[in-house]
Amino acid sequence: MNTQTNPAHSAARIVPARMAHLVYRCARRAETVAWYIKLFQAHLVFEDDVLTFITYDDEHHRLAFFNMPDIPAKVAETAGVHHVAYSYDSIGDLLSTYARLKPLDIRPFWCINHGPTTSLYYRDPEGNDVELQADNGDDPAAYFHSDAFANNNLGVEFDPDELFRMWQAGASDAELSAVGTAATGKSTVM
Structure with a gap:
């Protein structure tokens, strides 16, 4: 039995390749x-x-x-997973998904620009929360080190119908991600 460790692998940081399910x-x-x-x-x-x-x-x-x-229904005030988030490649993809779901009567209960992300929160029939999001800008993580985050680490709510209208009218992802930014401390769309 070979008990030697490959030195190239012993110092390597090994992490999952992706989340499976x-x-x-x-x-x-x-x-x-x-x-x-x-x-x-x-x-x-x-x-x-x-x-x-x-x-x-x-x-x-x-x-x-x-x-x-x-099994009993989920109770809001218990330990466990708060929500699961899924990322879209662009705010346009996020807003297109919003528009597709709306006539199916799947509507977000909370719409917020967190700063690093623009996010729509949905609740499934069992009471589990799902966040659909798109990153804002090229380096969303940098936002965590900004004054805007220090002043408001939650974000600012926005009206998804207005954001969708702006997107349809040709607003860029940069313009859309600036709507209701936490940096301003107030929503520009409500």
């Missing part, structure tokens, strides 16, 4: 699965009486749902 326990599985299929334009990979797998890309499954109809 999330698994939800569901009292209302059918409704929740249908909601996520609409949210992500996903497709069903597998389903039986206990488990459902769906995906929206080339991963074999991005989300799994356990059918547990007898």
Whole structure:
């Protein structure tokens, strides 16, 4: 048995290549699965009486749902995951998704420009929160070291319909990401 360690690997920082999937326990599985299929334009990979797998890309499954109809409903004030965030390549992609979901009656409960991101928060049928976001600017992490972040580390709410109208009228991602910026301390769109 070879117990030697490859020196090139011993000092290397090894991290996961990507996040693979999330698994939800569901009292209302059918409704929740249908909601996520609409949210992500996903497709069903597998389903039986206990488990459902769906995906929206080339991963074999991005989300799994356990059918547990007898579990109690989620309580807001418990320890655990606050929300899961998904990034879009541009604010245009985020706003296009907003417009696609709106007639499906999937609407955000909170729209906020955090500074580093423009974000739309949704709540699934089980009470889990999902953030859809797009990065603002070329170096969103730099915002954490700014005076604007020191003065307002949460962000500023905005009206997604107005932001969508601006996007349709030809506003750039830079112009859209400046709307309601936390740097101003007040929303320019409400």
